[in-house]
Amino acid sequence: MDRNTSDIEQIRRGITRAALAHEAQIAKLQAELQDAYEREIGMASVVAERRKFSQELYATRLKLDMYRKKYAATEKLLAERDRQLGDVQSKLTALSNSFLGALQLKYWRRGWRRGGRKG
Numbered sequence: 001m002d003r004n005t006s007d008i009e010q011i012r013r014g015i016t017r018a019a020l021a022h023e024a025q026i027a028k029l030q031a032e033l034q035d036a037y038e039r040e041i042g043m044a045s046v047v048a049e050r051r052k053f054s055q056e057l058y059a060t061r062l063k064l065d066m067y068r069k070k071y072a073a074t075e076k077l078l079a080e081r082d083r084q085l086g087d088v089q090s091k092l093t094a095l096s097n098s099f100l101g102a103l104q105l106k107y108w109r110r111g112w113r114r115g116g117r118k119g
Helices: 002-097 099-113
Strands: none
Touching: 002 099
């Protein structure tokens, strides 16, 4: 029976060694799995930040387009007003170059200095 007992003891040791090796392998695999899980969470947060940034960028582009349209409309209005001012200036120049026009302008200027326009 000694031989039998010794064989059983060797088998137990072999099983124990195999179990320890399996435990070490399981611990290693669990650590790899935990690391992969943490990387996945990190990637998910990067994707979420990128999505948020993309939405903010889109909203900013919309605002920029709106301001560009307003700027274009303002430039158009300014060009129209500038043209009107040029027309008035040319009429005023023509008026001041004539004798009767110069008298009329002189009369108007006196009226404005006295506190109101008299026409």
